[in-house]
Amino acid sequence: MPDSVAGSLLAWYDQHGRKNLPWHENRTPYRVWVSEIMLQQTQVNTVIPYYEAFMQRFPDVEALASAPVDDVLQHWSGLGYYARARNLQKAAIAVMEEHGGEFPDSQAALEALTGIGRSTAAAILAQAHGIRATILDGNVKRVLARYHAVRGWPGRPKVMNALWAHAEKHTPDARVRDYTQAIMDLGAMVCTRRRPDCADCPINDGCEALAQGIVAQLPESKPRKIMPEKETWLLLIEDDIGNLLMERRPPSGIWGGLWSLPEMDTAVTLDELPEIASRELGIQCEDPEPLAGFRHTFSHYHLHIHPVRLRLTGQSAIADSERLHWHPRSTAPSLGVPSPIRKLLTEPEQPSLV
Template structure:
């Protein structure tokens, strides 16, 4: 082992760490990879049911590579950051086409796959193969920033470089699989973002931030910017057969590739929605019913969503297109929908405002 940091951490992990996570069973590079991608920006308790359902539907990289993209996005719906799901399938296709369906063990080759960065590649190598590779996810950054009192936001190049140096230095030559899980567990369970339980930490004896009483200062915060506010109409258009219209979002950007409700310019007033639907969508609609609106927050702005329900006039021939589809609600829920849209379509007792 490189130093007593790893030794003490592993001793703690043997007693207190998480040893029975779903991706620990039948462990291989595919299962580790999917779990690592899901765990980006998402907590373990949230990921577990998604991971289990995903593995049941896509038990191998070949199954994932050959699946319809709507199926993949449907099993990702609710996890957010949907570029992860699109890159997941792109990488699966590359693994099948370029590597014969077997994940490469080489770090550089793994980093060449869509959506796999340095830390994720290292996690696959360490977790799936028990080979030495240093990881640096959000939990690890927090542990190392406090232990060494590294100032600055981890997104800054100079701060990140120092964190990687320490991540490499502390990673042991043995029990790497356990070590990587241990340091992630420590960050998630003990060295938490707020109210860390320092008295239970196996590293507190040498932790500089703890000794100084300054754990709250590390890692340094990102400079906050006020998030802009945006507004949109989302229309629930229903035809005489009880079907609603969905539109596929562009492949990049917010909710990229997912199915969502048609949106209309917020400049339209409620009394102009019928005209807007005719001008924008080519549909003759009845009077709108406004439904209680809500706000959804993205990483870089707040979106105020004002839904409206409009019946489509009978007898109109409505054709599907690659980016537009008429479906019954139960069919819609099987597609890749953004979480707010899924909630809107399923919430009971929708409140009509008009």
């Protein structure tokens, strides 16, 4: 007996589904892959302009594999989750070197590429190759948690396994490309997190949560922890012609691999900053000048940022190294820079007071 959910979703998709997103044109594995990575934990409207620019600059896997990593990070600047960008290029190089420049077409081979997990691999198989494969993204989780009244937070493996099992069961043999898009579109357009439109849902007759009156309670949300507060100083070290010293952050951790301002923790005192700058950065400066600080909230903690201006004395020998780079104060950096830092550099007086 055919799965009525898939049939109903496909019929609805033909009428209402989204078919004109940028990555729907010319669905090569490369284009689908880049879109899927960008769309991880990121909303469609945020991704669209980044995707267009990225495809202009890196039209195929070879262009991405051979590009400087700073180019890739610059195009990712502002999107967040920057490990995605670094992994994207690592995987592009692997596709060139280990797969002769052609994307693999098996779940296992795709998952072996860094940054591609179970759901993204399945999305590439279904969207680019038309191979039957099952995705489970945030939209599908919500649809299935409601349709089958699956209790518990989907982050728990037991709940996740139940959702995967439901997802596998509904995946049809034919039209997997459209079905995959259909169930995501339903989650994005009808079975939304808030104010779902159950009256117009194509699968409302079989929906357990609707029958039980618990649609609004599913899926259950993650138990929240208190967010820690962290403090840091960012050093705006300027030379006499208005260049700022920027520092490449370590490859892991927050803003990994991006360029930011030299950072000190607030355990040191203001007076110590010139000496620390001399020792750590090899430059001579004086007159620490505290600027208005601001708070930046991440998913996991609040960061209190205290910018301090330091004026360089004499000439500096340091420039354009792997770790340190002078950048014109007046223009946005042509490197990968975190959004708050970009704002700090381009709107120096704008950060809100704490």
